[in-house]
Amino acid sequence: MIYDDLCAGPHVEKTSELDENSFKLDRIAGAYWRGDEKKKMLTRIYGVAFENREELDAYVKQQEEAKKRDHRILGAKLNLFTVSPLVGSGLPMLKPNGMIIRKEIEDYIWSLHKNHGYQRVWTPHIAKIDLYEASGHAAKFGNELFRVKGGHGEDFCMKPMNCPHHMQIFADNQWSYRDMPIRYFEPATVYRDEKPGQLSGLTRVRAITQDDGHLFLRVAQIKQEVGIIVSIIKEFYTTLGMVDDYWVSLSVSDPATPEKYLGTRQIWETAESSLEEAAKQFELPYKRIEGEAAFYGPKLDFMFKDAIGRQWQLATIQLDFNLPERFDLSYINEAGEKERPVVIHRAISGSLERFMGVMIEHFAGVFPLWLAPRQVIVVPVGEKFNDYAEKVLKSLKDADIRAEIDLSTDGLNKKVRNAEQSRINYILVVGEKEETEKSVAVRNYKTKEQTEVTLQEFIDNSQQEIQ
């Protein structure tokens, strides 16, 4: 809640409720009276209050840490992304370093899916408005839809979701129960016309690339498929070091108001117990929250904490009884009759843009080796050793390590400082000793350790670390 504007948030009734040990004036800002720029400018004083001193201290520390890690500042400094006024706000462009991170995340997510029967599909970024009228998104998204005017009497929309497109692909074949589940995967960019004032860096954008996937399955298959998705989520976030303190919201229906939900009570009970059984089987730290389900189905939302304790809702698994109905989807069951599949929407990272923003701050720009855009730099101590440095560079590149070289005329100290400012994981200093021994002097940016190993050892260690 602490990120909300306090004016809209909880209020203390009297200042006497404030305890000087857990209260702090934070900052000031200019503000026009009632937001009207024609009126006089006043000074707004921001303060924060907590239950006790420890909570205040933790908050202050978190804020200081957050400031150091701000992904917008690191994004510019490390050449990860840029926003151009000609392109527009909320439409960040990924520079080569940023694209390396994104591609590693995307490829890793896909590698976790491909042996579980998922198949990649590709769909365009627009569709006729008819598609979203059929799906209900036109009514639901309203002004957030980017409308596209065709020149031939056709009205299009930029897609706000991928599901309707994936339903069209599913509907193109007549499936049998033997084919189920069908699992589509597409990391695809959707567009939403968010308010310009709310846009920021990579976390509040108008172009949102979901690592999206849709499963079409039978009710009896829910538990098994949810189990697979849960195992993928756990593996992914374990790799990123974020599973120490997370929790899962099992959002279910409120049985007292069945009229709020689509589908029979029996299907809901099966669906909710399938989700809960999967949660138990995988020992998820879940809370069952009644009345929090969407009208179209129950869901599991995963809340992970980053390195400085901030909570982010990232992965999600949502059951959907609504869209299969709206698109009249079916498969042929054992009795030769048409039966309606259930749909699961799932995302592991949530959106690649927001997830990248979170990762930049989580790692404070010092990425684990597999994610790091700049893994290694070779620094010769003098011009005499440029040849050996080039050989080292080539060996690293041949081993698929992202390596570069500093052949500038700068002094050694300056070269090392430059490399450290760019947060390159390993600096390999090479001179006479290294050339003779076919070795490298390694400086580890993260641990600040310095070691001397053979080039081959360094390559082997790095490849293992990347794995």
Place this chain on the structure above:
Amino acid sequence: MIYDDLCAGPHVEKTSELDENSFKLDRIAGAYWRGDEKKKMLTRIYGVAFENREELDAYVKQQEEAKKRDHRILGAKLNLFTVSPLVGSGLPMLKPNGMIIRKEIEDYIWSLHKNHGYQRVWTPHIAKIDLYEASGHAAKFGNELFRVKGGHGEDFCMKPMNCPHHMQIFADNQWSYRDMPIRYFEPATVYRDEKPGQLSGLTRVRAITQDDGHLFLRVAQIKQEVGIIVSIIKEFYTTLGMVDDYWVSLSVSDPATPEKYLGTRQIWETAESSLEEAAKQFELPYKRIEGEAAFYGPKLDFMFKDAIGRQWQLATIQLDFNLPERFDLSYINEAGEKERPVVIHRAISGSLERFMGVMIEHFAGVFPLWLAPRQVIVVPVGEKFNDYAEKVLKSLKDADIRAEIDLSTDGLNKKVRNAEQSRINYILVVGEKEETEKSVAVRNYKTKEQTEVTLQEFIDNSQQEIQ
């Protein structure tokens, strides 16, 4: 020219000019007088005429072959792509089999670039109209631009080209001559509002994914960089078996009308001779065509023939002196002064959609193993051998071969027939002999050969073939 409507094409003056040996009535169709559906319907008779009998025969044969290979029919039959009326015409969606082909092509193209200093970037599919006013595309594309209306007083466009976005990324850093060339790569989808009546399959679409790339370089670097691109193009089309009979159009300026072109005569001469020298060095079968250059620079267009002799303009290398000027791009030269870079636009496949359409027809749906969405199917001769078949399947999958299994109750002949209709490259029949000998009976769809090899041999051979 033979694909043009004859009414607009060349005409014979008198029917006596026609030679019965090289003339053929082709087909008839209904047509309203002057295209007005309120008028009476007439019958239009189509005929084709050639210089001699051989040319006519070749044409007729090509047409018959083209019909058998129609990518729209094969696309539906092999589950490669689909077009939905709710999504809109010219907006095909790739089904899992089609996406395998597209991803293999895209990954292969990227693999040819990544060791030549190219870096991937990512840019959104829209931008403010301001970007295209600055680039000149707003004026040039006019009605073909999809206009996007934001809800907050902002006017956007779906991008018709990627270059302006890439220029914004380049412009985000101050480069030195030591950094040049900068090479960006992005397979990205652009959108153009083509007339609905002209849309067809994958070859005439509104969503066009270019395997796009832009280089920012010094004039003296043109030859070297063009050489790298030419070598990539040659390697790519050699792999696809299309380099037997291709030619290259070297489109240069007309020196008689220098006012038609942007940039000094000296830069044009350097640029044109760089292109020509690269063409000579790589022994390209090129024709120098004067006056065919774009106003922004000279180019090399590559014309390849498919398996039935139809010519397609696919790869392109274009120099550009215009956009760097419009976006005021610069790098710092040896003298510490700002200097304008030249830009190269390049595409290897042209567009992934059109290229896929061409490939489906070129290979008549029987793809080389690395491109084939369905590489191998295991067919047990009876239920007794299902277990061994499953083991074979697992070994194939572990070896990254796209394999499936037919465990249906169909008879062997039917299973083989089904697999052949799906154009699966290899059918592995397994029964008692195979189980005992840990072997597989291989039917090669393309050659119709049948061989008996050990499972390991088959895996080794397939992996080699894929390489």
